[in-house]
Amino acid sequence: MNNTPSPEKQVELLETAECGIPRFGMMLRESGNAPLRSSGIDILQINTGYICNLRCRHCHVDATPERREMMTRQTMQHCLDALEKSAIATIDITGGAPEMHPDFRWFIERIREKLPDGELLVRSNLTLLSEKGKYQGIPEFLRQHRVTIIGSLPCHTQVVVDQIRGKGVFDRSIKALQLLNRLGYGKEESTLSLNLVYNPPGPSLPGGQGAIEKEFRQILLEEHGIFFNHLYTITNMPINRFLGDLLETGTYCNYMKLLADTYNPLSINNLMCKTTLSVGWDGTLYDCDFNQMLRLPLLPPAPQQISMFNEETLRNRRIMIGQHCYGCTAGAGSSCQGSLL
Numbered sequence: 001m002n003n004t005p006s007p008e009k010q011v012e013l014l015e016t017a018e019c020g021i022p023r024f025g026m027m028l029r030e031s032g033n034a035p036l037r038s039s040g041i042d043i044l045q046i047n048t049g050y051i052c053n054l055r056c057r058h059c060h061v062d063a064t065p066e067r068r069e070m071m072t073r074q075t076m077q078h079c080l081d082a083l084e085k086s087a088i089a090t091i092d093i094t095g096g097a098p099e100m101h102p103d104f105r106w107f108i109e110r111i112r113e114k115l116p117d118g119e120l121l122v123r124s125n126l127t128l129l130s131e132k133g134k135y136q137g138i139p140e141f142l143r144q145h146r147v148t149i150i151g152s153l154p155c156h157t158q159v160v161v162d163q164i165r166g167k168g169v170f171d172r173s174i175k176a177l178q179l180l181n182r183l184g185y186g187k188e189e190s191t192l193s194l195n196l197v198y199n200p201p202g203p204s205l206p207g208g209q210g211a212i213e214k215e216f217r218q219i220l221l222e223e224h225g226i227f228f229n230h231l232y233t234i235t236n237m238p239i240n241r242f243l244g245d246l247l248e249t250g251t252y253c254n255y256m257k258l259l260a261d262t263y264n265p266l267s268i269n270n271l272m273c274k275t276t277l278s279v280g281w282d283g284t285l286y287d288c289d290f291n292q293m294l295r296l297p298l299l300p301p302a303p304q305q306i307s308m309f310n311e312e313t314l315r316n317r318r319i320m321i322g323q324h325c326y327g328c329t330a331g332a333g334s335s336c337q338g339s340l341l
Contacts, residue, residue: 232338267333
């Protein structure tokens with residue numbers, strides 16, 4: 001049963017819940033960081049759709065096999081046009097499970113043509129990479145186009161992963177990582193990068209990124225012979241499915257207080273919204289993937305659609321903020337690229 005409130009209800013709850021914490025905007029002002037503005041567009045993060053073969057408990061996208069929101073090829077072309085007329089050096093493809101999009105391979109090929117020397121990232125739950133049939137050959141395709149793979153692996157133990165992601169997911173993920181290693185991914189001597197993403201299993205901040213990476217590296221190598229380049233720790237955002245769990249367990253205010261109490265102003269300059277532009281499946285522009293999930297588009301007068309892309313008007317835009325932003329500024333900070341400090 002889906003216990004996730006609608007995006008509109010989530011925003012209302014985040015902005016009105018009496019949890020005894022200050023407004024995020026006030027924290028920014030008191031720490032001398034208001035108003036929050038972007039400093040350029042280094043990364044274009046493109047969400048191709050919310051369909052996914054898994055139904056993970058901590059998913060901030062609320063992705064499921066039943067979701068049908070999917071980017072059209074025309075919108076993909078608008079993204080390519082934006083890339084061609086800008087200085088953007090990194091494209092970050094996400095979902096859902098982006099591999100499930102019928103135009104996934106076409107899109108990757110076109111991006112690499114326009115970004116021959118830039119970085120092209122694909123975020124994967126890993127499980128589809130080891131499947132036969134419809135998705136067979138995707139790992140080899142990604143290697144051919146020099147795609148960096150960001151693989152989500154919430155733990156290095158079967159019990160925890162299967163509890164969060166579903167029965168059998170751990171074994172499928174391990175099989176995919178072993179396949180990627182055989183193709184040259186994750187090895188020190190290789191240029192093919194394989195990075196992992198870790199989320200805490202519950203309402204707590206992730207531990208130190210370096211220590212967790214060391215633990216993952218040792219256990220995955222000793223028990224499964226797996227190599228990877230980096231591990232990124234990401235704080236669970238109080239939105240979508242994770243928010244639903246917080247409400248169901250009565251831990252919402254406790255978690256929000258934890259985030260607010262550990263607000264770290266040193267994280268502000270490295271926030272991903274300062275250098276990333278997020279594109280929704282329908283072409284709507286957002287400051288980050290989390291704002292996208294809450295349907296909080298760019299503040300006017302910034303263009304609202306990728307078809308209206310203008311790097312000059314977007315590079316110093318004022319950023320839309322809310323109480324959920326505490327998730328990126330707590331502790332060592334959090335972003336799609338991991339810890340900020």
